[in-house]
Amino acid sequence: MKFHGLIHQFPREIKLLIIAFICTLSIGFYSGISFVRSTTNANPNGIEQRYLGNEDDENATEMMFKKSEGEIMTTVHSHILSLSAIFFLVAFILSTTSINIKLKLFLMIEPFFSLVFTFGGIYLLWKDIHFMKYVIMASGFLMTATYSVSIFIILKQAISKK
Incomplete structure (x- = not known):
């Protein structure tokens, strides 16, 4: 079955469903990112203090x-389970877009590595491997960036009349 470009052939109600899902999902995703920013000050030392304390x-x-x-x-268990389901659903919808195949494959698979x-x-940082705070920050940024690019592409193509 060919998925590439299928989003353009979806009926209006399926496109509206996708748009509603992606928008609602993004409210939850970005509110989680906002929580992380407020609890860690979006820096490596803040990440370290969040999990190891600052007594x-x-x-x-x-x-x-x-x-x-x-x-x-x-934290590890619930985030890996829930975010892997989220990234699977976003990747499945992204698979129906008409973007470059290599870019599409990267955007579909990368979030799982970052996750x-x-x-x-976070677990290894908690086990006192302190340089992991930099890995956490970089992979968290990449995870958020790939999610953002993916939803932008999905929304753009679901809205377009191509």
Whole structure:
């Protein structure tokens, strides 16, 4: 079955369903990103303090404690499961677009790698492998960027009259 360019042949109601789904999903996704930004200050040290605490920092304005193993495992488990389902659905819809095949394949597969690096990185950071805070930040940025590009392409092609 050929999926490439299929989005242009979808009936209006399926395109509206896709648009509604992508918009609603994006509200949830970007509100999660906003939460991450507010709890980590969007920097490597903030990421480290979020999971390892800052009890030793005399200049800290807010006291944070190291997450328990249960908290870390819950965070990793729930985010990997839910985000992998989200990325699968977005990739499936993206597969119906008419963009360059290599770009499409990259946008479909990359978020899964970033997901493992981001949340695997959080676990390894919690295990005191401190350089993982940079891996978490880079992979989280790449995950968000690929999601953003994917939804832009989907929305553009679902709205267009091609």
